[in-house]
Amino acid sequence: MVKVVIIGAGLMGTATSYPLSDNGHSVHLVGTHLDGEIIKSCKEKQFHPRLKRNLPVGVRPYYIEEIGDAIEGADVILSGVNSLGVHWIGRTIKPYVRPGQMIIAITKGLETDAEGNWRILPDVLAGELDEAIRPQLKFAAVGGPCIAGELAGRRHSCVVFGSRDFSAVEQLASIFSTPYYHIWKTSDLVGLEFGAAFKNAYTLAIGIAYGMLEKAGGVDEAGANFHNLAAGVFAQSCVEMSRLLQIAGSDQSFAYKLPGAGDLYVTAVGGRTVRLGKLLGAGKTFKEARQIMAGETLESAEIISMMGTALPRLEREGLVQPNELPILRTLVDVIVYNKPAQFPIDQFFGGKAVL
Secondary structure, eight states, rough: EEEEEEEEEEHHHHHHHHHHHHHTTEEEEETTOHHHHHHHHHHHHHTTTTEEEEOOTTEEEEEGGHHHHHHTTTTEEEEOOOGGGHHHHHHHHTTTTTTTTTEEEEOOOOOOOOOOOOOEHHHHHHHOTTTOOOOOOGEEEEESSOOHHHHHOOOEEEEEEEEESSSHHHHHHHHOOOOOOEEESSHHHHHHHHHHHHHHHHHHHHHHHHHHHHHHSSSTTOOOOOOHHHHHHHHHHHHHHHHHHHHSSSSSGGGGIIIIHHHHHHHHSSSHHHHHHHHHHHOOOOHHHHHTTSSSSOHHHHHHHHHHHHHHHHHHHSSSTTTHHHHHHHHHHHSSSSOOOOOOGGGGSSOOOOO
């Protein structure tokens, strides 16, 4: 048995406590400063109001003010915050981390600096910790398709654990793996994180395709939908993710496996990214759509904005040609420059369709 401390009592952070509890581990669930009502319910009723489930046996909830008690003696720290909270969680755990601990993140996203250089979020988190202790910690991340409610319902889920230290991946997989939580392992942490981040951007494109259906008047009297367009966008998105992974020097096949196509599919089933895409495809500008969705974290827009910063660098360095990545360029136009959504379909798959 090991002690795992989950920081972030949202849907996915809490859902991860179920396989851990089923494996007999000690699990402490620490809410952020935004999770007060969730933790109150968990403490008083052992019930998570957003997951709509009782906490697993043995999971102990803590307010953020109690983090010192919660994290003492932890073997594994799991970051369950969204991409906007990565710096915060690094600063928050900084006084408590100890040599030999493993830190694993379920957060999906990237950062770019002013010059457009990419940085994966485990490295962002590590950068907030004392430089002397970083080499004594093991950093890992989770990627792949996993809906929190299904994991908490103990439905079969397939994910990838990644770390530059493969021994850490093996150890973490043995801690988390259950008959319903299936874990593949990789030492290509950069590829895993890039795939997870790019998937968020390209899910927006699929949402846009279905928003265009609404703009065209919806499903017609004979039942014709826009599934054909959405499928073409999905396929081109996988092609573009593969190209971006190649540029990053990572495993291109991730684009067609769990971190890419798998996660793209499950995210396109629904949620706020698809909802934003539908608004954009139906004719709203990003500024208008953001007002409609005020208060919601729009991680897809964040990653697209960052890619808008990275694209000019990639072109300057000769890594990307002007005719490449038509969907990504469309997304940048929509999110960064507030342009109407319109796909250059005949540029998909390398150029004009052959008739």
